[in-house]
Amino acid sequence: LAKVAISRKCEQLDLQLVSIAFGAHKLKTPDGVWRWHTVYQFEFSSLGDDCYQGQLTMIGFRPQSFHLPPHRL
Template sequence: MIADLLAILAVSFGCLLFWQQRRQAEIAKAAIARKCQQLELQLVSVALGSHKLKTPEGLWRFHTVYQFEFSSLGDDCYQGKLTMLGFKPVSFDLPPHRL
């Protein structure tokens, strides 16, 4: 009886984590699309980079890094990064690109 309850709770927790990850991915993609539109860049693709525990500043915070590809003139491709803390975009890292 207790084992069944724990199994149901574990599956429910796994579903919750998956649902929250999908929600975060949608928010990240929208933020990346807005940033590319502001800078007049063409968004090529968005991918989940990794989940990390330590920020580049040295703070212990669980965050997610999304990698994306963009083009400035249509014949080139650059890779950028977006760091998300929870559901909030924290920082964009865009390499120098042609205008």
């Protein structure tokens, strides 16, 4: 499910997906709430000659938040 969510996000933003990797299971969310969640790391390219790292946080089977750094358009 994470792979599908990341692929869709990259398609929406017209980005090329390079790779996806499992990050970690964590008990506490970044906003301080105690909740089991999974973090995935992924790499994407905006122009084909660059590479950026993004992050997806999933709670259960639902995407909770994406973090994408500023990138060239």
